[in-house]
Amino acid sequence: MTTPPPSHEPWWRDAVIYQVYIRSFADSDGDGIGDLAGLAERLGYLSDLGVDALWINPWYASPQVDAGYDVADYRAIEPAYGNVADAEKLIEAAHEHGLRVIPDLVPNHLSSEHAWFRAALAAGPGSPERDRFVFRPGRGPDGDEPPTNWRAHFGGPAWTRVPDGEWYLHLFDPGQPDVNWGNAEVRAEFRDVLRFWFDRGVDGFRVDVAHGLVKDPALPDLADPSDLTGASLGPGRHPFADRDAVQEIYESWRRVADQYPGSRMFVAEAWVPSPERLARYVAPGRLHTAFNFDFLLAPWDPTALRDAVDVTTGYLHAVGAPATWVLENHDVVRAPSRYGCRSDGTVDVALGVRRGRAALLLTAALPGGMYVYQGQELGLPQVDDIPDDALRDPTWERSGHTERGRDGCRVPLPWTAAGSSFGFGPDGGAGPWLPQPDWFGRWAVDVESGDAGSTLELVRGALERRRSLPALGEGTLTWLSAPGDEVLVFRRDPGFVCMVNRSGAAVALPAHDEVLLTSGPLADGLVPPDTAVWVGVG
Known part of the structure; x- marks a missing residue:
């Protein structure tokens, strides 16, 4: 190990x-x-x-x-x-x-090719092998209707019938039979x-x-x-x-x-x-x-x-x-x-x-x-x-x-x-x-790589600062007053503020000692629409 x-x-x-x-x-x-x-x-x-x-x-x-x-x-x-x-x-x-x-x-669920499911098909109704999965008889006079009206996440019914007449549950694809967690x-x-x-x-x-x-x-x-x-x-x-x-x-x-x-x-x-x-x-x-x-x-x-x-x-x-x-x-x-x-x-x-x-x-x-x-x-x-x-x-x-x-x-x-x-x-x-x-x-x-304006370099810079700044990671968050309903501003202690501008106009930076990182270029010192900034504060 x-x-x-x-x-x-x-x-x-x-x-x-x-x-x-x-x-x-x-x-x-x-x-x-x-x-x-x-x-x-x-x-x-x-x-x-x-x-x-x-x-x-x-x-x-x-x-x-x-x-x-x-x-x-x-x-x-x-x-x-x-x-x-x-x-x-x-x-x-x-x-x-x-x-x-x-x-x-x-x-x-497991695969329908899993050894357990192959054994369940071979063993037949009522067997311990089938009890590992969710098998049930069908509804209707001939049992040819699914046991419930449940639908699969990928579309279609959540049940598939096997040759001996029983149905098995698969909440996803028929190749993914659900296991029985009561077993x-x-x-x-x-x-x-x-x-x-x-x-x-x-x-x-x-x-x-x-x-x-x-x-x-x-x-x-x-x-x-x-x-x-x-x-x-x-x-x-x-x-x-x-x-x-x-x-x-x-x-x-x-x-x-x-x-x-x-x-x-x-x-x-x-x-x-x-x-x-x-x-x-x-x-x-x-x-x-x-x-x-x-x-x-x-x-x-x-x-x-x-x-x-x-x-x-x-x-x-x-x-x-x-x-x-x-x-x-x-x-x-x-x-x-x-x-x-x-x-x-x-x-x-x-x-x-x-x-x-x-x-x-x-x-x-x-x-x-x-x-x-x-x-x-x-x-x-x-x-x-x-x-x-x-x-x-x-x-x-x-x-x-x-x-x-x-x-x-x-x-x-x-x-x-x-x-x-x-x-x-x-x-x-x-x-x-x-x-x-x-x-x-x-x-x-x-x-x-190496392009200061690229998303890759933005992520590298953000994760580097996230690791080095004591305010980031686990801790508390305090929302601050913002210049409009379309702007988010919050503080993380010690000494960190994040602003996200979702409005249609540029807004002033929050009070700060230094700009740490921006998701896009500032416009004459203002935060443009759809831009986030990190700043350090006293």
Whole structure:
């Protein structure tokens, strides 16, 4: 087991964590797919960027129905990425660079190719093998109707019938059967998976669909089948989302993590109806942190952003947990394309990038930890013109080709302006698993490196200051009076103020001793629209 990097404890309360979508990060062998060796070659870049840890999307053996979120073997690495020995070397190398490693954990479902599910199909109705999953007889005279009216997140019914007549539950793709968390063997297996990877030196886990593990055993129909997270029901009453009993699972996981040195941690992907419900996941003795999706989904509007900050930090601080801020990930449209979207659906990329840069400085100045999604440090916009026949997200097929899915934020990174894959893989190798647009070279790492006006250098500067300034990271925030409703101004002690101007006119800088950083150039000493500034104060 490798030793985690030294730092203050617990490190996760204000860490900057970089999300690696491994298929799209760096391809070392020219097969068009990112891999562990490619990631290992770029650890210096990530260390220089100023992040503290890496969250790596699923690296386990998988048929790749849903980009690895259909796990066939938790104790093996996807062959396209490498093997367990490669993972162990990566963990050790990351630690040598001062970086912690947080792989994804997918506990709501397994792959239909997992040995357990193959055994369940072979064993038949009523067997112990089937009890590891959620199998039920169908409704109707011949049992040919699904057991409930539940819908899958990727579209279509959440049930698939097998040849012997029973149906199995899959809240996502049919290749992702849900496991039965009422089964003691399932609970024991996942605790053992935690130990397997903790023993190899990982520093924590990101918990996929953390809200979805426990199902109501009565399997009631939903009055509104489109409600997949419980927004229309009372707290804890949704049959498969955010049920109270899920916290018992996380309490048992916390006991496992606490047996290891170095403050091992969990971060929850929990889509829940309110910040109050989110706080339950990070209460003492449960998970450590949870993504703040209210902030991610907030429009570029000062009131919405301030409300997301206040409400979230209020509930989380009440249970002793830090906030965790995120603007982008592999499931949502990239920030420049969200913030630059016009009313007619077209995108003003320049406007979106300007707002995205300001939002990034805002995020880095907030109390708690933050996540950076690969390519966010380059200001990459969404790729909206992937050809239909190249789309890989299961949402595309499951929706009957009505929803294009998430591939636009997953296109392999441009490392160089030149080359057949913009440096993602060796020149002349296989084409990337998702096609890169011709304009990608303008956003390449080698183009932005050393350019004082680039988003990459802005992020490097922001993270360097975030690490060096005692006001930033964990702590308190005080809102200050602002020159108008469209401007946010807050103080972090000691001696730091952040201003974000969302108004249509330039505004005066707050009182200050020095300007520390700006998301864009000032205009005659004024802060232009859609610009953020950091200043030092006495």
